[in-house]
Each structure stands twice: as structure tokens, then as C-alpha cells.
Amino acid sequence: MKKWIALLICMIAMISVACAEENVLRIAITTEEDAINWPTEEAFFLECPDMEIEYILYSEEQLNARIQAGTTGADLVILPYQNLAVLEEKGYLTYLDDAAGLTEYPKQIIDLSSLLEKNGRLFALPVSIGQDFRCWDESAGDAIGLTWPGSEAWTWKECARLAEEFPKDTDNDGSPDIWFMTGVKYLTLPAFENVNTGMFEEYLKTHTDFSLFMEQYLDIFRSFMHCDGLLDMDHFIYDHDCVLLSSCTNDNPMSLIDRTVENETGILLFLPPPVLDKNDVKYPGYLSGCAVLKDAKAPDKAAAYVQTMISEEALDSWMFGDATKLISAKVPGRSYSNMPNEKYLPVFEFIDGIPVFRLGAGREFEITDEFEYSEEAFNEAQKYRSLLTVDSRSYERDFYREAYSVLHEWYLGHIDDNSFAERMNYLLGIAANRK
């Protein structure tokens, strides 16, 4: 009898241990960069000092399979927008009004409500934002008497018209030295040289039907692609050639707006990329966000983390060198220094074959009370970044690789305009699962 009682007590103890609440908030991610959120993490640890945060690094396919099986083991996800949109559509997320009491879009962060709200309900908060923009070489512009009027939106039609004035020979040595932009070469597509596909890319990011492109933009695109003003980098002469416009991708334009970046020839100015239509001004980029999973084991802790993301403590800080994670609507007052705090960069260890990074309170960061950029630059950048549009498709790399392949075929004359449109509509159709 005593043996049975002892066994029963042991079993109860084991069950209690198994059911004991772990003080861990689990966040599923698919890139290592999403595990670096120092301001939010430190603000969270101030609120919940006994808690630990565990980042679980899955591949996209692993995460999809686990979501379907309900075995992610996570409370929150930090994912690219495309993945969050699919999760929301399929009902795998808890809206933030239910999860964290956020009944309206928080005013203290950059306004991306058009992307992160569905039927008026918020399903995720932004974590990092990167956008495409252009750099205008002020010295090159001055040399040819051209100044950019401002950072207002301009169209691809205006861009193509400007490009026709190039190249220019400013030193009268018989060879051009100022070009409009560089061309684009893809090593995997032979003989596809010195063309600029920016307009094509922008259209694919923002549309799911190629018909409009064929009707309104094809001729502009065709002339721009073959423009003489595009510099073939294979023929670039150092100390002789320069370009008026160059591209930046997936970054934050604050430094250019502040005019603090100098290149070898002069100063680069911020310029938005051309848009297709001035009545619909949106600038392509990427967005990653944080959302609460419906099957979160610790929904209250997840809610606490979400609230922390938009707290004064978190938004008043930023990580030096990673301006893409600036989501505050107000200039931050403090900076987490870059180099001295490198020791806190994530180090993943494998648990049951999955990379996991666990962290807790007690880290001692080096923080300075200054923000590198001017308030004017910050505000202008945030206004620009609020005009974000994001490619809603997954498999970006494969999609664009095939799109460029079709473009290449058209460029070489292997397929005519109709076949070009047909192939592009096929790609967009299978990507968006349209009938």
C-alpha cells in the first residue's frame, strides 16, 4: 500500500513539474536578423524581469509545416509581410485587439495601417522596413546645370525623358563622362546587357495583371531599356565617368536626406524612385512584422511583448547602424551603440535539430544619449517610409528570376509582345493563384 502511495505522489510531482509554467516567451523567426531587437527586448525585461525570450529559427518550409500541424511551439512570429498576410488570411493569427487590446493603429509608430490592418483590425506590428530609393549626384548635376527640384514624386515617363538627354561630354574630350544611370546586367542571362529593369520590377511588385503594363507603359519601357544614357559598367572609366542617379535598395534614406554622405566626387542627395502613376504614389520595399499566433501557449506574455513594442521605453531607443528597425513616429533619444554591444548578437544553439537563441534580463548595453541624424531628416524619412508598398508574393527570388528570363527572351526578340504579356500573366497568375 505504501508503495502505491509513494508512486502516486511521484506521479503527481512529475505531472506538476511538467505542467509548471515556464517563464519563456517563444518567438518563431525565419532570419537571424529578426532576433536582434535590443530596445524592445530590454523594455520587455524591465516589465517582466523574470522572463526569458527564446527565438526559434525555422526555414520557411519548416514553419509552414509546423503551423499546419500546430507544433510551432511559439507564441509570436516575426516574419516578412508576405508570410504574415497568408497567416492572417488563413486564420492562424490572433488580431491584436483581442490579443493585446490594440483596438486602433498605434499613433506612436509609423503609419502602415493600410498594410497591417484587415477590415479595420490590426494583425501585426512593424518590426523592420526597407525601401528602394535613388541617389542624385549633386556634383554631376551641377556640372551639367541640372538640379533636382525636390523629393516630390516623379514618373517613369519623366525619368525616361530625362534619360534621353544623356550621356553628356562635359570635359569636351570626345567621350561622354556623365551618364544618367548604370545599366543592369544579369550574369545568368547572357547578352542581357545595359538595360534598366526598374520600371518592370516596380510594376511586378505592385500589380497582379500585366495588361496595364502592356497598354500604358510598354513603349516607355522599351525606349528606356535601350537608352544610350545607361552606362555599361564594363566600360566604366575610373576618374572619368560618373552617373547622375544610382540606386539604393532596402535601406533607410535618412543619411541622404541629412546630406551627410559624400562620395568621391561630391554629395549624394536623396531622391525617391520614379513611380508609374502620380495618382498612386507608393514606393516598393520590404516589411517584416510581429504577430501573435492563435495557438500561443502564453498569450498573456505575447500580449505584454506586443505592448512593449510600442512603449515609450522601446520607441525612444534605436540600434545604431540598423535604421530599418526605426518604427517610431518620434525621433528616438537614445542609441544602442553598434561595436561595443556586438557581444549580444544572437548565437544559436541546436535543440532537437532546430536553431534556438535564448536570452534573459541582465545584459549591460552601451547606450548614448544622441541620435545620429537630424529631426528633419528623421521626419522626412518616416513620411517617405509610410508610403511603403510590399510585394505580396512569396518566393520572390524564383519569381523574379523567371520574370527576368521572360524579359530576356523578349529583349532578344525570341518572343513578341503578345507572348511576353502571356508569359508574364502566367507567372503573375500562378503566384497569386488567380484563375
Next chain:
Amino acid sequence: MELRRTGNKKLKLNMMTNTARNKLIYPARDMRWFIPGFLGWLLLYAVPFVLSLATSFMANSAEIRFAGLDHYRYLFGDPYYLMSVKNSALFLFPVVLAVMILGILTAQFLFVVPRLRGLLAVFLLPLFLPAPSITAIWNAMVGSGSLIARLLQPRDEQWKYLSLFLLFIWKNTGIAAALYLTGMKALDSAVLDAARVDGANGRTVFFRIELPQLRNITLVALLYLMMNGVRVFRESYMLFGAYPPPNLFFVQHYINLGFARLDFGLLSAAGTVFSLLLLLVFALLWKQLRRREEDAA
């Protein structure tokens, strides 16, 4: 049931089917050796297939909601799914036929020239190489950035089809040749010699005597190559990604894109329909070949 004596052992029980043609004699006690394999098949194939079938009747959402035949109705109205089935068939049948023909010819060549049978190892080598290695080699040889492509500048869509077609042939001709060579070596040489003595030439011996006796080998080769043909998605994905040209958009691409969109019900339905189609094809082939064997007997 009847008792049969084999050697000095007296068997207690034999199992025999009713038809004389399908006579299988397995001692009951030996059936236990099939149990591990059967359990493995059950766990790794049958159970997942049944679960997938069940999922195909559920909605594409986190909530467990019965969707009936919605996904199947959607599939048969979705031009991309129908296109993928058509592409899969248009790729599978020609490539399997091409490999079988090349396999038979290679086997016949090695059969009549025994001293070159060591070449079979060379033909079989691609089968043992890992798929990523093969695709890397293939991409370097005939991919878009290769010297061949730069020189020829072929139409991209046709070139991709041709390169996948040739890759499959290169990879699978060896096993087809090995299967047929094994079958040819098992043929009764007396029958072949008698035919030659009667005046039959090489072609007649090959088509009228060898090939009919290799029906079972043909069936095995056909089944194996069709399974491999369906699995060519792996190489296709590694070479061309998730968005191949339209003529290489197979059923697995459709399923793969559905997986990214978390359309689990829809992709399960797509897989189920395709599996049943393949099963039907196999069943028809089996019946056709067994009927010919009956006629021959």
C-alpha cells in the same frame, strides 16, 4: 489447400490463389518477414495518404471545418491545375518511352557484346549521384549561363524543357538497361539458338522472341521510370525554382505553391487527384501487359 513437399521438409500449409495463372506459394510462417516492411509502408505511405485524403476535405484555414468537395470542384475549374496535369503527362510519357527505348537498345548492345558489359557501371553512375550534385553539374553544362547557351542563345522555354528531358534520360537510362540486361541474361538461350537455326535474323529474334519474354521486365521498368518521372520535380525545382516556364509547370509545382500559401486542403486534393490518375494508368498498364502474357501462354 494442398500439402506440398519441398525437399526433405514437409510444409504444413501452403497458400494458393484460385487461378492457376497467379499461383503464389508462400509458406505461412515466412509471411512474418513481410511484417516490418508492411508496417513501414503503413506508417510512411498509407497513413499519411489517408491523412492527406482527409485534409483534402477540410477548409484551408486554422479552423477545422469540413469543406466537402469544394477543393475538388475548384481544382477541376482551375486552369493552372489542369495545365499542370497536362504538362506532367506531356513530359512523363515521352521521356519514359525514350528512356525505355534507349534502355532496351543499350541492354541489347551489352548483351551481344559481353566484353563491354562493364560499361553498365558508367551508365548507372548518375543514379547514385545526389540530386543537388547532378543539377549543379547540369546547370554548369547546359544552364542559362553556360557556354552552350551563350553560343546557341536558344529559346529559353524550349531549352529548359530539353535540358530537363536530357537530364532524365541521362540519369535513368542506366537502370533501364540494367533491368533489361538482367532479363535478357535469364532468357533460355536454347530458344534463341533454335530461332537462329530456323533462319530468324537478329531483328526477328529481338522483336518476336526476346521482347515478348521480357514483358515482366518491361512492366517493372515502366513502373520504376514512371515513379522517377513523377519525382523529376526535384531536379526541376533545383534547376528552375518554384516558377518554371509554362511547359514545365508540373502538378508538384502547383502543390508547392499551395504549400507556401498554406492552402493545405487544396494541395492535398491536388495530390490525391494526381495519385489516383497515376494509379489508374498503372492499373491499365498492368492489365494490358498481363493480358498479353495470358494470350502468349
